[in-house]
Amino acid sequence: MKLVVNGETLDLDVDPEMPLLWALRDVAGVKGPKFGCGVAACGACTVVIDGMAVRSCSLPVGDVDGDVRTIDGLVRDGRMHPVQKAWMDEQVPQCGYCQAGQIMSAVALLEEIPHPSDAEIDDAMQGNLCRCGTYPRIRSAIKKAAAAMPVTLDAET
Incomplete structure (x- = not known):
């Protein structure tokens, strides 16, 4: 296959x-x-x-x-994805085990909703468990990544 x-x-x-x-x-x-x-x-x-x-x-x-x-x-041309960079800047990981899944959920969220509200972040991330309880840092990193993501223009504008 x-x-x-x-x-x-x-x-x-x-x-x-x-x-x-x-x-x-x-x-x-x-x-x-x-x-x-x-x-x-x-x-x-x-x-x-x-x-x-x-x-x-x-x-x-x-x-x-x-x-x-x-x-x-996620790394392209030797550069981390904005979500990965924000994760490091906000010192999200503790044990790190859940982080790959957390990051991928955040990437999908930001591709769908470039500037999500707290409620949208909570909704998108609710299926990702972090036993270390870094949820406030996760939310902060998602907001930081959203601000750093490249702006894409609609083809019709």
């Missing part, structure tokens, strides 16, 4: 029922998404598929319809 991951087309010899997380980690060698719970409840395995944050631990790889982005593919 063919899968586009971080802009690269991969040919994977896997059972279509295999969770995307295991296809990424064990077959493709993409180690950014983490296993946390296996039931899509914690968000550590979050990836972005065509602009939507998706829990890869419960999505069969055969059901993937679109390009998959992981934290491994």
